[in-house]
Amino acid sequence: MQFSQTMSQSAYVNNVIQIHRPQVYLEIGVATGRTLFSPPFPPLSIGVDPAFSSTVPQTEQGTIMVFKMTSDEMFDKGIIDETLSGRHIDLAFIDGMHLCEYVMRDFINTVARCRKGSLILIHDMFPKSIEHASRERTQDVWTGDVYRFGVALMRYNPGFPIAFIGDTAGTGMALVRVVDPTLRFAVTPEEMTQFMLSLPPQQGVPILRKHALSVKSKTHILFLANQLKARRV
Structure with a gap:
């Protein structure tokens, strides 16, 4: 497991994909496809982004599908369920609309389509300034108030193991293991x-910073190792 404190969001997620080896990967917030279109490619990768404007690459390693719509629309209209066709999401990366209530809905809808041992990554947990954390985008770098969902997740957590990574992927990451x-x-x-x-x-x-781990910490590595064990049970 090769992790560094300077690795990008895409490098971190792709590293987790390599370790986790999901059969089905969901990415909410594709943007230019920097993460979704980088190897390794799971058998099925599903992306959703209303502003998507790139070309989906062809790869022999797996199938990539991108829906140009909001994640709410994809979930509410059952498009994700038609695409999954009875399968479950093994790994998800939530990086869509950077407002806490949107992230909450994305998380709830994703969990409902996961299985025991699935892993959910949530970007932008650690804004670096008040401007970054604003609910209105006023500059290029914008995390919104995703951190608020991180606090709510800790407060109302029904039993999911959670880890917060504070020193990588630009503005940090939350890792949530779906035990049930x-x-x-x-x-x-x-x-x-x-x-x-x-x-x-x-x-x-x-509050979140108090619980943040270093990406190179043994606790972070153990979290991912235990994740693999949970998938095999």
Whole structure:
């Protein structure tokens, strides 16, 4: 397992794909396809992004499908279920709309289509400034208030092992192991949204930082190793 503190978001995710070897990979927020279109290629890779404008490459290693729509539309209209055709998501990378309530919906909808041992990565947990964390995009670098979902995930976690990586992938990452895809939050999405939006700007970032791991730490490596064990059970 080769991880460095200077590796990009794409390099980190591709490294996890190489270790995790998913049969089905979901990427919410494809942008230019820098991550989705980089090897290694799982047997099935599914991407969704309403602003997608690149060309999907052809590869003999696997099938890549990209839907130019919002993730809400993909989930609500059952397009993801038609595409999965009875399969489950093994690995997901959530990097779509950078607002906490959108990330919450993406997470809930993804978990429902996972299996025991699946892994979900969530980008942008550690904004570097108040401007980065704004709910309105005013500059190129923008994390939005994704961190608020990180705090809510810790507060209302129904039993998912979670790790926060604070020193890689630009603005950090959350790793969530799906030990049971039937687990549900004890509060409604509306109640969770109300809690998230009640947090003062960036108040949750120090809370997450207290739990952040280094990408080169033994705890991070063990988290991924245990993830592989969970998939084999």
